[in-house]
Amino acid sequence: MNLREYIKALEKDELDRFAALCGTSAGQLKQVAYGNRRPSAGLSICIERESSGSVVCEQMRPDIDWAYLRSTSKSPASKAA
Numbered sequence: 001m002n003l004r005e006y007i008k009a010l011e012k013d014e015l016d017r018f019a020a021l022c023g024t025s026a027g028q029l030k031q032v033a034y035g036n037r038r039p040s041a042g043l044s045i046c047i048e049r050e051s052s053g054s055v056v057c058e059q060m061r062p063d064i065d066w067a068y069l070r071s072t073s074k075s076p077a078s079k080a081a
Contacts, residue, residue: 001055002033003032003047003055004034006033015029023043032047044060047060
């Protein structure tokens with residue numbers, strides 16, 4: 001599912017709550033959903049988390065190597081120990 005489909009299914013108050021959980025506004029989410037703005041990596045992660053994986057980072061930011069990031073879940077410091 002893409003972000004546009006996801007937010008279209010939300011009522012206004014649900015969209016406002018979803019946006020707040022993502023640390024942004026409903027207007028910003030709509031700008032991203034309709035392709036007028038590109039989400040930051042951080043916002044992409046928040047959207048995936050708050051949508052319970054319904055909208056994935058790879059769909060919003062295909063330019064980022066998410067497979068690499070997903071495979072490195074431990075911090076460098078914990079790998080050295």
